[in-house]
Amino acid sequence: MVLASLMMAAVLLTATETPRPRVEVVEGVLLGRETQGVQAFRAIPYAAPPVDARRWRAPGPVQPWTGDREADAPGAICIQPPANGDPGVGPLPMSEDCLTLDVWTPAQAAGPLPVMIWIHGGGYNNGSGTAALYDGANLARRGVVVVTINYRLGRLGFFDHPALAAERGADEPAGNYGVMDQIAALEWVRDNIAVFGGDPAQVTIFGESAGGAAVTQLMLAPDARGLFHRAVVQSGLGRQRSTQLDEDRPGRPSAQSLGLAFARSAGAGTNATADGLRAIPAERLLTPMPAFYSDNLIVDGQVVPEDVVEAFAAGRQAPVPLIIGTNSAEFWWVRPSDAGAYGRTDDPMSDAEYEALRAAYGGQDGYDAHVVSDLIFNEPARSLARLHAGAGHPTFLYRFDVVPASNPEPSGGATHASERPYVFDNLHTVGRPMGERDARAATAMADYWTAFARAGDPNGGDHPAWPEFGAEPDRLLEFTNDGPVAKAVPFADRLDLIEAFYRRIRP
Numbered sequence: 001m002v003l004a005s006l007m008m009a010a011v012l013l014t015a016t017e018t019p020r021p022r023v024e025v026v027e028g029v030l031l032g033r034e035t036q037g038v039q040a041f042r043a044i045p046y047a048a049p050p051v052d053a054r055r056w057r058a059p060g061p062v063q064p065w066t067g068d069r070e071a072d073a074p075g076a077i078c079i080q081p082p083a084n085g086d087p088g089v090g091p092l093p094m095s096e097d098c099l100t101l102d103v104w105t106p107a108q109a110a111g112p113l114p115v116m117i118w119i120h121g122g123g124y125n126n127g128s129g130t131a132a133l134y135d136g137a138n139l140a141r142r143g144v145v146v147v148t149i150n151y152r153l154g155r156l157g158f159f160d161h162p163a164l165a166a167e168r169g170a171d172e173p174a175g176n177y178g179v180m181d182q183i184a185a186l187e188w189v190r191d192n193i194a195v196f197g198g199d200p201a202q203v204t205i206f207g208e209s210a211g212g213a214a215v216t217q218l219m220l221a222p223d224a225r226g227l228f229h230r231a232v233v234q235s236g237l238g239r240q241r242s243t244q245l246d247e248d249r250p251g252r253p254s255a256q257s258l259g260l261a262f263a264r265s266a267g268a269g270t271n272a273t274a275d276g277l278r279a280i281p282a283e284r285l286l287t288p289m290p291a292f293y294s295d296n297l298i299v300d301g302q303v304v305p306e307d308v309v310e311a312f313a314a315g316r317q318a319p320v321p322l323i324i325g326t327n328s329a330e331f332w333w334v335r336p337s338d339a340g341a342y343g344r345t346d347d348p349m350s351d352a353e354y355e356a357l358r359a360a361y362g363g364q365d366g367y368d369a370h371v372v373s374d375l376i377f378n379e380p381a382r383s384l385a386r387l388h389a390g391a392g393h394p395t396f397l398y399r400f401d402v403v404p405a406s407n408p409e410p411s412g413g414a415t416h417a418s419e420r421p422y423v424f425d426n427l428h429t430v431g432r433p434m435g436e437r438d439a440r441a442a443t444a445m446a447d448y449w450t451a452f453a454r455a456g457d458p459n460g461g462d463h464p465a466w467p468e469f470g471a472e473p474d475r476l477l478e479f480t481n482d483g484p485v486a487k488a489v490p491f492a493d494r495l496d497l498i499e500a501f502y503r504r505i506r507p
Helices: 002-016 162-167 177-196 210-220 255-265 274-278 282-286 292-296 308-314 351-360 364-390 436-455 492-505
Strands: 022-025 028-031 033-035 038-045 068-070 100-106 113-119 145-149 198-208 230-234 322-327 395-400 475-480 483-488
Touching: 022 177, 100 177, 113 177, 113 210, 113 436, 145 177, 162 255, 162 274, 177 198, 177 210, 198 210, 198 436, 210 230, 210 308, 230 436, 308 364, 322 364, 351 364, 351 492, 364 395, 364 492, 436 475, 436 483
Parallel strands: 028 068, 113 145, 113 198, 198 230, 230 322, 322 395, 395 475
Antiparallel strands: 022 028, 033 038, 038 100, 100 145, 475 483
């Protein structure tokens, strides 16, 4: 009797278990997990492990597997320095074998669905697509397929050396290995996303900080053309002057010169070979950490053919709908007198330009507090929006100024990267209490972003209308503590002076 009861219980349990989601991609079968109506597939390889002889090579194809592959846990993050509390970095382990992506898709929605591919920030030195902050479930519940990716970072992702140049073919791409990884991920999505219910003809790329800069680089990359159909740039620079692959310029050594200097510091010597460079332990490549603004942004002439602002000015960017914007207090802690690339941005100003700007900020304190954010983020975003709209492409500019009551920073606004949990509607990941106004802001941002992924226009539904930048020049949507508000671009007088400064030093 007892045995019969146990057998009956086992039959009932088996009958009521939810089958694990199972999909077959080009390389093999994946087993994921379903939670609250969303299926997740984790740690899916999209390129061959870039290890040993494949270090500092373009990403290669994935080796197919046989049988069912477990895809229910995050994969390794790429080699990087310690996270220092950044919620945009996923859990260890860390490995050079890190070229994986995660997919979230609604379990029951009728496809094909729009696809949103997230490119994480972190200065091209840190971050991962595996962070809980970037869990795509809450966006997927709005009827989209979400993909987050890892890509090579630091000197493993953005590096060159004459010894590497000597061994590669004339047409072999170099330097921007992290961007090549991003393109490989886009190609994987094109070839596989349909089995997850996604539409490969309706792909949005979105990213923040370095990830936002990556979006603009992908808008220039010939190999990425046609792999995405909308773009979102969150705090993604725009006026940066990139390092050249093999050409030294005054004050700007090339990627190869930087590689030579690093090899000497690492003990590889002036006559280092490609094999010798590949034998350097990965962790040794982290010190000193390369600078994003001056080292990791590379124009190689092939993958990334030119600087962003020049390409936009000439109309050579991808002709896709664009959301672009910044936060209200991006780099509030950086002063123009600080050492480093950001603090030196105002060095070329004439006395007249400096005095006019200082007056526009209401004095030295206002200048010191805000000019770096305006030079690096706010004016460049407005500039790219004007250029993209002027080329006839749908463009939507925003400013994020939501500040939770629990915010411990004396920023006077929304600091750099603070919009991320709102975009993903993942406020629970920030590690501090968030209120009802934050929940409303997160709902609005996630709704706008997913509406844009569906139609190339963030408008629709019950939220305030977001002005299109071409139809309503110099108007944006500001996300405030009281909700989204359409308005003129704030502090336009400051931005006009900065625009004139940039026009003088870099016509």
